Every structure is written in C-alpha cells, then in structure tokens.
Amino acid sequence: MLPRLHEQFPLRGLNTFGVEARARWFCRVRSGDDLAALAADPRLAGLPRLVLGGGSNLLLTRDFDGLVIKVDVPGLREHGEAHDAWHVEVGAGENWHATVERLLAMGRPGLENLALIPGSCGAAPVQNIGAYGLELAQRFHALSAWDFVSQRLVHMTAAECAFAYRDSLFKRALAGRRLILSVTLALPKRWRPVEGYADVARELKERGVVRPDARAIFDAVVAIRRRKLPDPAVIGNAGSFFKNPVVSREEHQALVARYPSLVGYPQPGGSVKLAAGWLIEAVGLKGATRGRAGVYEKQALVLVNRGGATGAEVLAMAREVQEKVAEAFGIRLELEPVIV
Numbered sequence: 001m002l003p004r005l006h007e008q009f010p011l012r013g014l015n016t017f018g019v020e021a022r023a024r025w026f027c028r029v030r031s032g033d034d035l036a037a038l039a040a041d042p043r044l045a046g047l048p049r050l051v052l053g054g055g056s057n058l059l060l061t062r063d064f065d066g067l068v069i070k071v072d073v074p075g076l077r078e079h080g081e082a083h084d085a086w087h088v089e090v091g092a093g094e095n096w097h098a099t100v101e102r103l104l105a106m107g108r109p110g111l112e113n114l115a116l117i118p119g120s121c122g123a124a125p126v127q128n129i130g131a132y133g134l135e136l137a138q139r140f141h142a143l144s145a146w147d148f149v150s151q152r153l154v155h156m157t158a159a160e161c162a163f164a165y166r167d168s169l170f171k172r173a174l175a176g177r178r179l180i181l182s183v184t185l186a187l188p189k190r191w192r193p194v195e196g197y198a199d200v201a202r203e204l205k206e207r208g209v210v211r212p213d214a215r216a217i218f219d220a221v222v223a224i225r226r227r228k229l230p231d232p233a234v235i236g237n238a239g240s241f242f243k244n245p246v247v248s249r250e251e252h253q254a255l256v257a258r259y260p261s262l263v264g265y266p267q268p269g270g271s272v273k274l275a276a277g278w279l280i281e282a283v284g285l286k287g288a289t290r291g292r293a294g295v296y297e298k299q300a301l302v303l304v305n306r307g308g309a310t311g312a313e314v315l316a317m318a319r320e321v322q323e324k325v326a327e328a329f330g331i332r333l334e335l336e337p338v339i340v
C-alpha cells in the first residue's frame, strides 16, 4: 500500500538546525515494500528525492521541490555471528544513541565511543560516523538498501561502501541513489576498550576509573559531549560543520614554522590531520555572529542557529569561515553536513 503522501510539508521540526523549509511532497517509509509502492506513483515520477533520517547532518537552504522520504524502518535482532563478532541487524529508522545504549544493556558492547551522536542508524554509514577514536567502519558488517535506479533491494559489504574519514560511497557515486533500510553491526566477542583519545583518558582518570568497562566509557563519552557540544533541542546545529583537513608532512612542517602552536595529529602514511577548530579560532571567528547564525563559542567547528536563522544565513557564515581560513593558511576546509 502507498505510504501516506503529504503536500507542502514543513520540515522545521525534522532538522536539528531548526531552519524552516517545505517539502513539495513528504512521506514516511517503514520497508522496501513502501518504496516499491512509491516508485509506482505517477505523481512522483521524475521528481528529485531527499532521504531524511534524524536531520542532524544536513542544512536545508530552501524549500525542496520534490519528494522527502523520512526513513522510519524499525527493528533490532541478533543476526548470526563470525568467529570474532556478534552480528546485530538494526532498522535504519532506529535512533543511533538509543541503539548504542540498548546493545550495551544486552551485553553487546563495542559502540560506546560513539554514544550520543544524534540521528538514525541508517545514516551512520553515510558519513561513516566517528568520535573518540572509533569509526562505524570498525563495527560494520553489511547493510541492505533500496536502489532507486534498479528498484530492487541490494546488500552491501564494508568494501562496497568504501568507507573513509567521514565519508563513504553514499556521499559520492551513490549519493541520492540508495536508501539504507538496515545496518548489520559487528560487535566484538572479545571486547577491549578504545582508550587512545586524550579527552576520554582524562575523563576516566578524573572519575577514578583505572580499568574501564564499556559502561564507564559510555558514561565518560556522554559526559564530555554534554559539556562540549550544544544540544540541538536548545540551540540549532548539526555538530561539526567542517572536516578536519589532512595535509602532507611537508605542508605541516611549513605551517608549524609559521604557527608553532598549530594542533596536528600524525596519520598512518605520514600525513597530518589538523584541528579545523584551531584554524577557525586562529582567524578570530570563534563565537562570531552574522545575522542570526554564528560560530559556537565553546567549539569553533560547530555552526549554530542563534534563533530564526535561515539555511542561507548559516551557509553564508560557513563560506566566511572557509574564506578566512583559506586566506590565512592556504587550506580549503571541507563541509561535513550535506547542503540541500
């Protein structure tokens, strides 16, 4: 049966920036069958599509003259195992943080470093979500998706998703072409803490935790994130708006000669990841306000809606950040959220 279609649907409550925009058509899907029914509706033929999860990694800059599909696929089930991992399949519409917590309670740890990332499980592979020393790719087994071109269900392995730093094929060749319906996670049978990250180590030390279990790491990550990141329910934002740029060892050395306090993290292969937040702070934009948009005062990587901002105002703020950083350091910051 065709999912219910709404016309001129308001999206303000469905994006964490809280910006106003309307969808010409809007519907919620719970299965591949719903998508097959949509494909057969002549009113929607040839229209642009936007797949929406929790709306926490996109910026709507105008009304969407097409079909917005909100993914509400439910479910969580144990789905086999490998010699070293439990496989758990989760519906794309399940909330990510609630899933991390639920798995922990089920005795299936392994995602605790990714606690409190907003959004849905289905969007997690899109940018290979990562935080505090862990990326989804390290806990991923496979996914199922609907392909809008062949109008069929497809299964994809990790290799087929081509995961990279905040990136996958869903942001490139497959952008807009596949809708992820479920994700099968691989949770380690022999759990070990992922502790390398300085903030987490410091938080655990302050809490007097010497040999942390998964719950201790979960609690530490939640506490750090609550302190550092703005809650979208209070101030509109999409988390980090810029990716941390990666430069060659030579470029890094040349920059350090000019800016001795530059923050950089050596990467495998000799390149260096720079802290984009440091670069933005260095050009004096931390805490800046332009109209109703701004740069968050506690974390310069985050752009915020100070109340009633349009997507275009937020985007103008982002462009100013990119221009000033490029002028000062010769580095082009890439945007992390999807601009619609």
Ligand SMILES: Cc1cc2nc3c(=O)[nH]c(=O)nc-3n(C[C@H](O)[C@H](O)[C@H](O)COP(=O)(O)OP(=O)(O)OC[C@H]3O[C@@H](n4cnc5c(N)ncnc54)[C@H](O)[C@@H]3O)c2cc1C
Binding pocket: 016, 050, 051, 052, 053, 054, 055, 056, 057, 058, 071, 092, 117, 118, 119, 120, 121, 122, 123, 124, 126, 127, 128, 129, 130, 131, 170, 178, 179, 180, 181, 229, 230, 231, 232, 237, 238, 239, 240, 338
């Ligand atoms: C306060 C805050 C903190 C954050 N911290 C982090 C962090 O630490 N690390 C991190 O990696 N991210 C972080 N984010 C970004 C965001 O939470 C993640 O990228 C999250 O995975 C987005 O999920 P979503 O369901 O909200 O996706 P949406 O914003 O709805 O969509 C994002 C993109 O994915 C596509 N998409 C969504 N669902 C599907 C689907 N089922 N199938 C195919 N495509 C789909 C959309 O079309 C869009 O292109 C943060 C955001 C906020 C607001």
